[in-house]
Amino acid sequence: MAEHAHPTPKLYFIIFITLAFFTCATWAIAFLDLGIFNPIVALAIACTKATLVILFFMHIRYSDRLTMLTVSLGFFWLMILITLSLSDYLSRTLLVR
Amino acid sequence: MSTSDTTATGDQAALETTSSEHHPALAHQFDSMAQQQGAATFGMWVFLLTEIMMFGGLFTAYLIYRIKYYPAFVAGSTSISVSWGFTNTLVLIASSFTMAMAVWSAHTGKRKPLVGFLIATMILGAVFLGIKGKEYYDKYDECHIPGHVIGKGFNAWGGCSVQNPGLGNIAQEIVEHAKESGETIPLPSAEQTARQTEIFFSFYFLMTGLHAFHMIIGMLLMTWLLLRARRGDFGPSYYTPVELGGLYWHFVDIVWIYLFPLLYLISRHKGAA
Numbered sequence: 001m002a003e004h005a006h007p008t009p010k011l012y013f014i015i016f017i018t019l020a021f022f023t024c025a026t027w028a029i030a031f032l033d034l035g036i037f038n039p040i041v042a043l044a045i046a047c048t049k050a051t052l053v054i055l056f057f058m059h060i061r062y063s064d065r066l067t068m069l070t071v072s073l074g075f076f077w078l079m080i081l082i083t084l085s086l087s088d089y090l091s092r093t094l095l096v097r
Numbered sequence: 098m099s100t101s102d103t104t105a106t107g108d109q110a111a112l113e114t115t116s117s118e119h120h121p122a123l124a125h126q127f128d129s130m131a132q133q134q135g136a137a138t139f140g141m142w143v144f145l146l147t148e149i150m151m152f153g154g155l156f157t158a159y160l161i162y163r164i165k166y167y168p169a170f171v172a173g174s175t176s177i178s179v180s181w182g183f184t185n186t187l188v189l190i191a192s193s194f195t196m197a198m199a200v201w202s203a204h205t206g207k208r209k210p211l212v213g214f215l216i217a218t219m220i221l222g223a224v225f226l227g228i229k230g231k232e233y234y235d236k237y238d239e240c241h242i243p244g245h246v247i248g249k250g251f252n253a254w255g256g257c258s259v260q261n262p263g264l265g266n267i268a269q270e271i272v273e274h275a276k277e278s279g280e281t282i283p284l285p286s287a288e289q290t291a292r293q294t295e296i297f298f299s300f301y302f303l304m305t306g307l308h309a310f311h312m313i314i315g316m317l318l319m320t321w322l323l324l325r326a327r328r329g330d331f332g333p334s335y336y337t338p339v340e341l342g343g344l345y346w347h348f349v350d351i352v353w354i355y356l357f358p359l360l361y362l363i364s365r366h367k368g369a370a
């Protein structure tokens with residue numbers, strides 16, 4: 001395990017403010033009519049927030065490669081679960097004539 | 098994480114052990130404290146990934162039904178309070194910050210701040226659960242509990258409107274909403290949609306309930322960490338339980354980061370705040 005520089009309270013506070021800002025942003029944007037982009041923007045903001053939490057609060061940015069790789073692979077499997085399931089359900093009606 | 102750091106109470110204990118120079122918390126199968134913490138962190142992440150897959154399955158099922166019954170999900174989503182959901186998101190993010198600070202305090206050997214930040218995290222967690230309880234009660238009051246579990250179904254089928262006139266009538270709201278945007282939806286079809294909102298509420302209660310259950314477990318973990326922190330168990334060379342407790346707490350935060358937009362923010366521009 002490589003010796004690592006841990007984040008400082010100042011950095012934690014900056015991350016906290018950023019997360020709070022994104023929360024306000026996603027709340028405000030939800031009341032605008034962006035059509036199909038409403039859920040896309042909401043999920044993009046959620047993913048940004050989750051990434052910030054994982055990288056800094058959960059120290060993945062400062063951890064060893066084995067942990068980094070394990071976490072990335074976990075999310076890769078999650079993506080397989082979601083995309084393959086959805087591509088099945090979303091495409092079923094396309095074949096019905 | 099170097100063992101040469103002698104400022105912490107734990108390290109002093111290690112130095113006093115003359116026969117074997119290792120830290121009392123070091124298990125015999127590990128060469129060093131760093132290796133032990135690396136292994137523990139890795140194991141915790143593997144556990145969290147199984148949790149992610151569990152919630153991931155629920156999210157996937159939610160997305161499929163949301164696409165299939167979109168109008169019903171809009172009606173259900175706009176009936177829950179976005180202000181409380183928003184407040185709770187901020188509360189949980191703040192608790193993640195105090196938890197990160199608790200881990201930092203443990204890592205730098207600051208005992209009093211560690212205890213303080215753990216207590217702050219627990220208070221914020223309790224505030225979250227309190228608000229969640231209030232939201233659940235509102236749903237009960239509006240007869241939005243799915244099924245007829247507590248003898249109160251949806252207004253169109255149950256006796257809710259008699260007990261709570263003007264509340265819980267989702268079908269009526271759907272008709273009204275459609276009227277506002279110049280569409281006409283016949284009441285039977287609106288009632289059909291209202292019936293489908295039970296699927297939304299089933300997901301709502303299952304997912305937020307499972308999340309709240311994780312919060313309760315997190316609070317119990319905090320209590321245990323608090324007791325150990327007061328005893329002075331943690332220092333720069335040994336703070337693994339705090340670190341892992343932090344990972345768990347942040348994971349619960351991440352689940353909520355996704356629950357908030359998915360459950361509360363569907364087509365808000367069409368519905369009421």
